[in-house]
Amino acid sequence: MTGEAADSESGDGDGDGDGDGDGDGDGDGDGDPTTSGDGDGDGDGDGDGDGDAVAVLFVGNSYTAYNSLHEWVATIAQEAGIDLTAEAITVGGQNFEGHAATESTVSSIANRAYDAVVLQGQSVEPWLGTENFITSGLALSEPVCASGRAAYFFETWARAAGSSVYEIDPAVTTPDALQMKLTEGYAMLAAASACGEVAPVGQAWQQVWSMMPAPALHTADLSHPNPLGSYLAALVLARDIAGVEPAGAWSPQGLAAMDVMTVQMAAAAAP
Numbered sequence: 001m002t003g004e005a006a007d008s009e010s011g012d013g014d015g016d017g018d019g020d021g022d023g024d025g026d027g028d029g030d031g032d033p034t035t036s037g038d039g040d041g042d043g044d045g046d047g048d049g050d051g052d053a054v055a056v057l058f059v060g061n062s063y064t065a066y067n068s069l070h071e072w073v074a075t076i077a078q079e080a081g082i083d084l085t086a087e088a089i090t091v092g093g094q095n096f097e098g099h100a101a102t103e104s105t106v107s108s109i110a111n112r113a114y115d116a117v118v119l120q121g122q123s124v125e126p127w128l129g130t131e132n133f134i135t136s137g138l139a140l141s142e143p144v145c146a147s148g149r150a151a152y153f154f155e156t157w158a159r160a161a162g163s164s165v166y167e168i169d170p171a172v173t174t175p176d177a178l179q180m181k182l183t184e185g186y187a188m189l190a191a192a193s194a195c196g197e198v199a200p201v202g203q204a205w206q207q208v209w210s211m212m213p214a215p216a217l218h219t220a221d222l223s224h225p226n227p228l229g230s231y232l233a234a235l236v237l238a239r240d241i242a243g244v245e246p247a248g249a250w251s252p253q254g255l256a257a258m259d260v261m262t263v264q265m266a267a268a269a270a271p
Contacts, residue, residue, distance in 0.1 A: 060120030095122035096136035120154035126185020145195035235267035
């Protein structure tokens, strides 16, 4: 299977703060530092190491592209004896509406060679652009559902405290308040979808906020994931897509052992 080429816009941001689903008011957005890639593996997605490989397509922006998240999901599954391959289409700052308007992306999503599709929206569009978020999210997931495949809505995380995103709405001034908006948006989308379910990455991040000093999972821009943040996201996705237990799962080099244990517990406890 050939990976879909992705446009990349390093650190371009999408901050227009205009409430249309692609604004965040702080200009640090979801800029994409990498292009797509793929993982490879040696099991089948049910943990017993037999049968055909499970192929997963990730569609998102830099929140997926940072640290090659999709490859980490594949590696976690492979190390658990599950043959899972992963490819990604990532476009800097892109929201669901933009992906739905891109013919090559829609064609890739409709490709039945992929057993599952992971859809990640722009970081604040469930809050600032709810209607377009749901309409476009349903359009992206419809061909997946119609062909009897699995669709996962990658619930994103709130910006860290101190981000200027908290200057937009006096009712949303903390990470917990923003996470509630994001969680509600993804839940509404999944409820309206014929087959999609939420991968609760943002809620797993929220659990870690109470256990580790902030910003433990963000980079210095208070938006994007550092390696530990991407690892937590990968654990939740591998759990939901392939049934991998987070405890004792593969972890990338360079992470402190106690931090690994903390995010593994958070991934296991996520809804």
